[in-house]
Amino acid sequence: MRPFLLFLSLFFSVALYAQEQTEIIKLKQLQDHLHAKSDRIKVINFWATWCAPCIKEIPLFEKLNSERSDVEVTLVSMDLDLDPNPEKVYRFIDRRKIKSKVLILDERNPNMWINQIEKNWSGALPATIIINSKTGQRKFVERELHEGELEALIAEIL
Numbered sequence: 610m611r612p613f614l615l616f617l618s619l620f621f622s623v624a625l626y627a628q629e630q631t632e633i634i635k636l637k638q639l640q641d642h643l644h645a646k647s648d649r650i651k652v653i654n655f656w657a658t659w660c661a662p663c664i665k666e667i668p669l670f671e672k673l674n675s676e677r678s679d680v681e682v683t684l685v686s687m688d689l690d691l692d693p694n695p696e697k698v699y700r701f702i703d704r705r706k707i708k709s710k711v712l713i714l715d716e717r718n719p720n721m722w723i724n725q726i727e728k729n730w731s732g733a734l735p736a737t738i739i740i741n742s743k744t745g746q747r748k749f750v751e752r753e754l755h756e757g758e759l760e761a762l763i764a765e766i767l
Contacts, residue, residue: 631686631702631711633695636722639685639714643726643740649681650763651740655726657687658701662753663735667705673759674709680763682709687734689715741766 656663674682723730739748746766
């Protein structure tokens with residue numbers, strides 16, 4: 610019985626860690642995050658646990674997050690649009706040991722608000738916005754990114 614209790618306590622402590630490192634936000638909070646001034650380059654990736662290309666590129670963002678102190682990586686989960694329970698996202702974060710900042714966007718009907726995030730966004734995932742708030746330059750990519758592409762996009766807005 611004791612090993613089972615140990616397992617349960619470990620499981621719940623891991624789940625709590627994922628909840629503590631994430632924030633469930635509304636559109637206004639996301640817009641504030643996008644427009645906030647920063648000395649760091651912002652890399653904001655829109656993804657979902659059900660999106661295979663999204664999952665495939667997450668290690669690129671995690672690597673960037675761990676290697677570049679001049680870059681702020683934010684992963685914005687779009688999962689709540691289809692499933693209002695964030696537990697799936699928390700479990701994903703735990704399993705993948707994600708260290709980047711994770712925001713869970715709590716908005717339904719993306720067709721009503723995606724243009725307020727990026728006017729060229731069709732709503733397809735994955736999507737990434739790279740922002741240099743010092744110069745006002747930004748790049749938007751609506752597809753899966755591959756090794757080296759993030760660094761090249763960042764270099765274009767420095």
